[in-house]
Amino acid sequence: MNNGNKPNVVLIGINGYGASYLRWLLEREDATLEGVVEIAAEKSGFFDVLQERSIPIYKTIEAFYERHNAELAIISTPIHLHTKQAVYAMEHGSHVLCEKPLTGDPKDLSVWESVSKDTGKWAAVGFNWSFTESIQSLKQDILAGRFGRAIQLKTLVLWPRTEEYFNRSAWAGKKYSPDGTYIMDSIANNATAHFLHNMFYILGDAIETSASVKNVEADLYRVNPIETFDTCAVQMKTTDNVDLLFLASHAVKETEGPIFHYEFEKGSITFSAEDEEPSMRATFKDGTTEDYGNPHVPHVDKLNWCLKALHEKNAIPPCDFRTAATHVQVLGEINDQLDAVKEFPEELKRYESSTKLLYVKGVREKLTEAFQNGVTPVSLI
Incomplete structure (x- = not known):
């Protein structure tokens, strides 16, 4: 040292x-x-x-x-x-x-x-999120059985991204690097990846594990000129038969989310970054409530954990490459479907010249409705 x-x-x-x-x-x-x-x-x-x-x-x-x-x-x-x-x-x-x-x-x-x-x-x-005190406290209670069996976890993230975002680097939105190494940069593998991963992480059977997923069905779309996708509706099922729903888009005009609703046998947990004072709030079926705090906070917790762990023997990160494996594997299955990405039709496209934002009419409303109903939309086109 x-x-x-x-x-x-x-x-x-x-x-x-x-x-x-x-x-x-x-x-x-x-x-x-x-x-x-x-x-x-x-x-x-x-x-x-x-x-x-x-x-x-x-x-x-x-x-x-x-x-x-x-x-x-x-x-x-x-x-x-x-x-x-x-x-x-x-x-x-x-x-x-x-x-x-x-x-x-x-x-x-x-x-x-x-x-x-x-x-x-x-x-x-x-x-x-995996390194925050709020998520750690919630996961401890889930592991202790306070919420019972998980039923459905669903997440919505609507984050506009301008031309500048997609032009920020030579690899943005690309499938492969010039030497053929996988990039697979997309909304689900980058900007909103935290919130997709969090559903896997919350259901892991130990603090440092994530749940495994056995079924992935994805509808993929794009409006921006990229090789992957900027909008997705993904339905998944874990090996313990918990339903997961992930809805995300960059092809929107207004920012909303992340928002999630995690339904369990004994209660549910909700979160919206749009709330005046964002916090994960649990409501149990016996009428009790619990406030777990806001995981969507400055992200220095991961660095704090790592610096502290350097002084500890046998340190195990709450999120390491094994914990992240489910996210990698799910994105692998999604990326196998890139040939089926749907282009939004011209008549639905809108362009805001002042911000250089390309978005799609009706996407926000359809994804919001799908989130509320807990099912993937029939189509966004």
Whole structure:
């Protein structure tokens, strides 16, 4: 360790979401930022600060590890780089915090399993909600049997995304990288992935596990010029026969969600990010209620957990690559259906020139109705 008990950290990817990690790390006194890896560091708003503090900047992960070590490697790079960079970091002595999604390729799961076993290093995955006190408290009560058997979990996320979002990088909305590595960037594998994963996570039979899914039926749509999809209606069933419904779209004009309703034998849990004071609220059939708090809060909890775990033996992340496996596998089944993605017809398309937002008439209403009824819509076209 560097500077007493302060762990060394390397941040791989400092632009995009990586900027949040960089800001947190520059403000902290319980960790030493040993270096950063970024091919375009000069584009970072923190570039001058990095230089002022003499924090080393490297263009490749290999160059960093030639000169340094790190107890924690944070990977906040494009999807198709996650597996390769995580493997390299673990093989060079680092535990890993990898941003979601873990990977676009289900075949990578065995690679993560193998390298973690061989190196003895854990690899946490940054599904934000899984690390929050509110979700942990709710899951503890579910595991304790307070809610009884799960019946149906359903989630709605309507998040508009402009042309700028889809043009933010060369990999946005793409199926594969130039070398053929899976990306599979889509609304379900990126922006709203947290909320799809949360349904799997809440139903896991231990704090660090997710439920398995045996059936996936997806209706996929797009209005934006991407290779994957920006709207989906997905019906799933877990191996314990719990129904899951996930409805999400970028092809809308107004932001709404995440909203969820989790129905159990003894009660239900509801949440809406649109509430004046968002909180997960449980209502039990015996008339009692419970307020679990807001999981949709600043996302530093995952970093806090990882830095604390570096001082603990046998630490097990509440969400690691195994926990994230169900999300990877479900997206694998969804992505097998990309050839069946439906294009929204021209007569339903609307364009807001001031924001450069392309959206579709009627999508918001149809998905909202489907959520209320707990079933996938017959069609969004």
